[in-house]
Amino acid sequence: MYxxxxxxxEMPFNxxxxxxxxxxxxxxxxxxxxxxxGIQQKKGFIVLTGEVGCxxxxxxxxxxxxxxxxxxxTALILNPxxxxxxxxxxxxxxxxxTPTDNxxxxxxxxxxxxxxxxIDAGKDIVVIIDESQNMSFEALxxxxxxxxxxxxxxxxxxxxxIGQPELKEKLKQERLRQLRQRVxxxxxxxxxxxxxVAQYIQHRLSLAGGNGRPTFSRWAVGKIxxxxxxxxxxxxxLCDKALLSAYVGSRDCVTWWDVRRAIKEGAI
Ligand SMILES: Nc1ncnc2c1ncn2[C@@H]1O[C@H](COP(=O)(O)OP(=O)(O)OP(=O)(O)O)[C@@H](O)[C@H]1O
Ligand SMILES: [Mg+2]
Numbered sequence: 001m002y003x004x005x006x007x008x009x010e011m012p013f014n015x016x017x018x019x020x021x022x023x024x025x026x027x028x029x030x031x032x033x034x035x036x037x038g039i040q041q042k043k044g045f046i047v048l049t050g051e052v053g054c055x056x057x058x059x060x061x062x063x064x065x066x067x068x069x070x071x072x073x074t075a076l077i078l079n080p081x082x083x084x085x086x087x088x089x090x091x092x093x094x095x096x097x098t099p100t101d102n103x104x105x106x107x108x109x110x111x112x113x114x115x116x117x118x119i120d121a122g123k124d125i126v127v128i129i130d131e132s133q134n135m136s137f138e139a140l141x142x143x144x145x146x147x148x149x150x151x152x153x154x155x156x157x158x159x160x161x162i163g164q165p166e167l168k169e170k171l172k173q174e175r176l177r178q179l180r181q182r183v184x185x186x187x188x189x190x191x192x193x194x195x196x197v198a199q200y201i202q203h204r205l206s207l208a209g210g211n212g213r214p215t216f217s218r219w220a221v222g223k224i225x226x227x228x229x230x231x232x233x234x235x236x237x238l239c240d241k242a243l244l245s246a247y248v249g250s251r252d253c254v255t256w257w258d259v260r261r262a263i264k265e266g267a268i
Contacts, residue, residue: 002247003208012208013236013243017055019062023203027190028055035063035160038185039072039126044147044155045182047171048162050189053233056162059189060128063160072124080135084142091127091146108142115149119156126158133163133170140170144179191230197221200232201239214246219256227263238262 003011014021024032031048038046050056060076067074075094082090088107089099097114099107118125129135129143149156161167168188171180192200198221216224220242228234239254241262246254 002243005247006213007209007211009209012204012210013240015233015236017057017061019058019065021204021207022058022062023200025192025196025200028059031059031187031189032062034185034187035059038160039158042154042158043184044158045179046158046160046185047167047183048160048187048189049165049168051191051231052164053231054189054191055232056189057130060130060162067126072126073118075127077127077129078131080129080132080139084139087139087142095125111146112149115157124158125156126160128160128162130162132161133166137175140176140179144182147182192232193230194222194225197225197230197235200235214243214252214254216254217256220254220259223256223259241265
């Protein structure tokens, strides 16, 4: 495979949301700053939206890596298609408790009691819900009710909703206005600009152990940028296939033609 030929320790363009490869473009940096600010200042609801494949889950994993586990308890919900009771049970389990009942009222009571005991023990609590564009209205309402836990000055529970642009549309609905009014920190992640795509590619190549081989020609980067419209997941898919094409030709430069072949061969 091309890894050995070019001297990479690992695949530079995997499409897993691995924060080790995080490239902090200006928009990714701003998004991180919004998330950190919301948690530090205990703002209650924080919303991060962005196009499919632009790095939301990667940022969320980075955030979890940096959070100080001694002071902050976290729950990460990755499958928000859960029913309301399943959602509350999942939050309970992630926060270290075992759900004792399966009726909604009992679970909510248990969760409230558990949250209060964590707060008494001096912990902050952060609940992150990824893919929240898929949450039902009822589940979102439940999450809102959880956020009512507060003192006179602070929210006791920080809730981060992460989702595709449909989440923005969902939050505009009249029946979700109570939730919308509670969102004090909001950030919409943007695709990468052309110069950022070039830096992104270099960043991943060097983290994978590359030592300057192969290079991507300016025309190759331009074509990757135009086809991907700056969406990192598409950039990864194109770069992976273009690298393979350059490797097949035993070349040290990935060219416009390699990218063209990658597109023709159906890179997403
Ligand atoms: N800033 C970044 N630095 C490094 N890699 C990134 C960055 N942003 C995205 N990626 C890469 O792009 C791919 C898609 O990222 P991710 O899964 O985080 O996107 P997403 O916004 O959560 O997508 P979806 O809307 O489908 O859930 C992953 O391989 C990820 O590593
Ligand atoms: Mg994601």
